Amino acid sequence: MPSExxxxxxxxxxxxxxxxxxxxxxxxxxIFRGILRASGWSVFVITGLILVFLVLRALKAxxxxxxxxxxTQAWVIQSPQHFGIAAILPMGILIALIAMVIAVPTGIxxxxxxxxxxxxxxxxxxxxxxxxxxxxxxxxxxxxxxxxLEPRILGFDSWLGRHLGFIPVFHFRLSSSLAANYAxxxxxxxxxVSLMVIPxxxxxSRQVFSQAPQGEREGAYALGSTRWxxxxxxxxxxxxxxxxxxxxxxxxxxxxxxxxxxxxxxPVFHFNYHVLEGGxxxxxxxxxxATIALDFQSFPNAGSMGLSALMAAGLVxxxxxxxxxxxxxxxxxxxxxxxxxxx
Amino acid sequence: MATxxxxxxxxxxxxxxxxxxxxxxxxxxxxxxxxAAAGALxxxxxxxxxxxxxxxxxxxxxxxxxAFLLLxxxxxxxxxxxxAVRDKVASVxxxxxxxxxxxxxxxxxxxxxxxxxAAVKHPSFVTQSMAREGPLSPLGVGGVGHALVGTxxxxxLATLFSVPLGIAAAVxxxxxxxxxxxxxxxxxxAMTALPDIIAGLFILAFLILTVGxxxxxxxxxxxxxxTMLPIVTRASETVLRIVPGTLREASYALGGSQxxxxxxxxxxxxxxxxxxxxxxxxxxxxxxxxxxxLVAGYARGLNWNAFANWQxxxxxxxxxxxxxxQINEKIRAFGGGFVLVILVLVLFTIARRVGGAAPGQLTRxxxxxxxxxxxxxxxxxx
Numbered sequence: 001m002p003s004e005x006x007x008x009x010x011x012x013x014x015x016x017x018x019x020x021x022x023x024x025x026x027x028x029x030x031i032f033r034g035i036l037r038a039s040g041w042s043v044f045v046i047t048g049l050i051l052v053f054l055v056l057r058a059l060k061a062x063x064x065x066x067x068x069x070x071x072t073q074a075w076v077i078q079s080p081q082h083f084g085i086a087a088i089l090p091m092g093i094l095i096a097l098i099a100m101v102i103a104v105p106t107g108i109x110x111x112x113x114x115x116x117x118x119x120x121x122x123x124x125x126x127x128x129x130x131x132x133x134x135x136x137x138x139x140x141x142x143x144x145x146x147x148x149l150e151p152r153i154l155g156f157d158s159w160l161g162r163h164l165g166f167i168p169v170f171h172f173r174l175s176s177s178l179a180a181n182y183a184x185x186x187x188x189x190x191x192x193v194s195l196m197v198i199p200x201x202x203x204x205s206r207q208v209f210s211q212a213p214q215g216e217r218e219g220a221y222a223l224g225s226t227r228w229x230x231x232x233x234x235x236x237x238x239x240x241x242x243x244x245x246x247x248x249x250x251x252x253x254x255x256x257x258x259x260x261x262x263x264x265x266x267p268v269f270h271f272n273y274h275v276l277e278g279g280x281x282x283x284x285x286x287x288x289x290a291t292i293a294l295d296f297q298s299f300p301n302a303g304s305m306g307l308s309a310l311m312a313a314g315l316v317x318x319x320x321x322x323x324x325x326x327x328x329x330x331x332x333x334x335x336x337x338x339x340x341x342x343x
Numbered sequence: 344m345a346t347x348x349x350x351x352x353x354x355x356x357x358x359x360x361x362x363x364x365x366x367x368x369x370x371x372x373x374x375x376x377x378x379a380a381a382g383a384l385x386x387x388x389x390x391x392x393x394x395x396x397x398x399x400x401x402x403x404x405x406x407x408x409x410a411f412l413l414l415x416x417x418x419x420x421x422x423x424x425x426x427a428v429r430d431k432v433a434s435v436x437x438x439x440x441x442x443x444x445x446x447x448x449x450x451x452x453x454x455x456x457x458x459x460x461a462a463v464k465h466p467s468f469v470t471q472s473m474a475r476e477g478p479l480s481p482l483g484v485g486g487v488g489h490a491l492v493g494t495x496x497x498x499x500l501a502t503l504f505s506v507p508l509g510i511a512a513a514v515x516x517x518x519x520x521x522x523x524x525x526x527x528x529x530x531x532x533a534m535t536a537l538p539d540i541i542a543g544l545f546i547l548a549f550l551i552l553t554v555g556x557x558x559x560x561x562x563x564x565x566x567x568x569x570t571m572l573p574i575v576t577r578a579s580e581t582v583l584r585i586v587p588g589t590l591r592e593a594s595y596a597l598g599g600s601q602x603x604x605x606x607x608x609x610x611x612x613x614x615x616x617x618x619x620x621x622x623x624x625x626x627x628x629x630x631x632x633x634x635x636x637l638v639a640g641y642a643r644g645l646n647w648n649a650f651a652n653w654q655x656x657x658x659x660x661x662x663x664x665x666x667x668x669q670i671n672e673k674i675r676a677f678g679g680g681f682v683l684v685i686l687v688l689v690l691f692t693i694a695r696r697v698g699g700a701a702p703g704q705l706t707r708x709x710x711x712x713x714x715x716x717x718x719x720x721x722x723x724x725x
Contacts, residue, residue: 025601032602036519039511040527043576046569047530050541053548109440117437126441132691133448135623136684137630138539139658143665143680144451147458147673149401156402195447200536202444226430249536256538258633259662289540289633296547296637307552314544321538329532333525 092287098190107201185278186285208242248328462678509575582616
């Protein structure tokens, strides 16, 4: 007690101490927060469980193939068993890359049109349309791609094959120019997947574009810029991080797309980078997700090596998409947090 | 003197200020656009259809578009300066993006509806199952009744599992926050783009292989719930974040505890947005094939019980039917697509209707009700 050791005029005055302004939550609030926190944590639990159970079920296949699982270009489940992801993983990535080559420019163009060019009365319907495009089931994309798009795209395919065949990716190894040989190819699967990725890229980039600061837009106009000049110097640089994040989330979606790819491709189990090839003699593309969807029925019993192999492939796909998606989500959240300080 | 005052020379007078019209539709602009389009069409027709050995509808339009952009750039370069040319070409190219998206969506929906109508025009298609159907049965026999039941039961269960958890997680992100909020948000974002087949694989590895449950509609609904959960959380959180902070503060100032505030103020304010989030998640879940594919089994007959035996849902039905060689099976697949697209469109329309309002914004009916209440209160009280 300082008042006892020192002589003061008014010894009874207590020292100034900051008042505690954080209210102690009531019991009800504690329980409530506990429930909410548990729900928030549940996404971690689910992701963890997915990882644990896939690893658990994949162990048998990993033990059997060892490191060769990553380097084998085959998928033979009947003995002598011999399987690996060295073909189906890069084939899936190839489909996703084709999809991204088409979807990123188109998605950004649509997003720019909606946020910068469209008349105000068209803006809301167009946003709804893009949302609807995301809500159309992938099986409908598959049906449409297989029976509507494919017959109409084959001519374009064979044109690419004949005239741009000197580019290795477009090379077509059969001399026949029969359009049917171009069916069920990696390229067509990539085109269909690109349509499913466009709404993701569009809606995320549109949100970022529309938040570009009004003052800088007007500044660009005041300096005599055209609308395109304003978009190029203000909106696009401002939205760059958001576009990158959107692209990565779209890539995650493209890597994991199952049903449309399964319906369209003729599966092959060796790495074939000639994206136009499909149909009977050469075979088309493949992906991990498509392999799982096509093969799982062959292995009804729980302990079989075939199922374990599929689980192992699924685990690789899961790990890959989780990393890509998390990077994308982090980039997007960075761009958002930057916004919060800018406002 | 008088003459100089009354008649000043017209040339020296400053012109009256007229506002500069910046978004004017000029005849030159419109005609250049249509001229380039028509010219490209003619050129493309001559070259693509007559001179060069090309085939295919899609290639025709791709080359038409390339010719159109070239012609338009050329015609623009003849009359405007370089900056204006770049601006015009960019705006035309970007506008095509919007038109393209519209065309694709309309084409997909219309194609499915048109091809499916051949099956759906038999009324038995929506009521019958495939139990009595053989490979050569006419379209009047066999339908999607069993798949419709399966879809509705599975999506109901999946909604029951995913919506409360998803909204609670969203409330955690927006109301509790803290150090864990950011990683949770990142994981939720990552899970929205989780490969849909992984959800099925997970339920297969967990419930069916490890716990030992049989394949059933229930297992399928759990797989759907895993895919729907992040969608619900993500969409709900964006809605909850724009609930005005002043409403929360008002509730706290009146002595409300946090759970009271959330349940009585925050959630009701965001009700319409939350409903949209839920309906959108349902629309996404209802069309998922891959999660269901691994764990539901494929039944040809009607199964009302989601907890026992195999159960088919609409996407699964389409997936199996389209792979069969007979033409009638393919038409049935499109019939299933017809029903599925209608379901998605209905859900989507509901979502737009309900969710048009921002949090706290009242519909006309709600405003009228409040006005009526206040009038009656004024009359009765004092």
